[in-house]
Amino acid sequence: MTELSATATIEVPVDPATAFRIFTEEVDLWWVRGPINFFDAARATAMQLEPGVGGRFLEVYSLPDDVLVLGTITDWEPGVRFAYRSSVDDTETEITFAAEGDGTRVTVVQALVTGGSKAFYFWKNVIHWVPQWIARRSAAPSTPRELGRLAVALYYADPAAAARWLHTVFGLDSWTSIPAEGTTPSWIELNVGDCSLILFPRTDTRPPQHDHSTWIYVDDLDAHFAHTQQSGAKILSDIHQHGYRRYETEDLEGHHWTFAQARPTQ
Incomplete structure (x- = not known):
């Protein structure tokens, strides 16, 4: 109804x-x-x-x-x-x-x-x-803010709870708002710079597939790793380097995430 x-x-x-x-x-x-x-x-x-x-x-x-x-x-x-x-x-x-x-x-x-x-x-x-x-608005250009060409969609049993977790643990934010406890918005967008991370409800009962990973570059990888670890997230690999510094972790529903050190000019 x-x-x-x-x-x-x-x-x-x-x-x-x-x-x-x-x-x-x-x-x-x-x-x-x-x-x-x-x-x-x-x-x-x-x-x-x-x-x-x-x-x-x-x-x-x-x-x-x-x-x-x-x-x-x-x-x-x-x-x-x-x-x-x-x-x-x-x-x-x-x-x-x-x-x-x-x-x-x-x-x-x-x-x-x-x-x-x-x-x-x-x-x-x-x-x-x-x-x-x-x-x-006082410091923003008088032109519309455009999103980048990269958007990642992730599927969760509870997208609102996932958005709050990703905000609290990984520090992801939103141009819109992080959904409050008890709310179930019809769509949720988180943002990394000018790129969009879209959270959708998962409609089947299968666990999340591990054949993909979301990559995000951060300004201070060591501080980000320490916060993620302190927040209780499952760490899949500690910070390591092979051409770039990164670590891998897992969110509350099993999606894999890679956080890498951003370049000074990135």
Whole structure:
């Protein structure tokens, strides 16, 4: 049975008018360009929100007129709220901006319309990109942040638990957010530099295959090895060198990982 609604909330350290402007005018800058963050990632070149009632929420492709209309704006009150009716599922979404201390609480409510049956509740994953953009926007280039051409997909029985473990033990981070205990996001992306590590649920009962390994270059291999070892991860080989320094370890569900020393210029 499809859930009737989904709510997500963030707090950002700017006033409501600024938060509204960043959310709407800079959507193409804070929207993470991961391989599974668009309806058609192979063609997407931009995200766009046209201001005012009747404006469109767009996934833009190569040509100016080649777009996917994600929704149409139904309410527009700068600094307070806006809402849109989805064109890709049977939901309505309202985003509100309320003063909270010295900042703003941004709340997204995505709800199934009466008689509707299809809902893509993606905002609970997407909204966390906004405060990460605000934290770096003063020093960031005014161009969208692109992911590298390498992406690795790993399959886990519990991707959220795996993401927390990989974050705590291996120090991997995310442009989005590390899922909290008790949450089960529909997709999880971790990031190593500009590359994406995508965690998916494993749908069969076979153990992870050991015919592959994820390689990550780190700045301080000795410190990374010490932290991994102290965190209780299974070490498959200590630090050794054969052209490059590396060690091998295993995560909580048996995937093999190789960590290697990065070059000074890498």
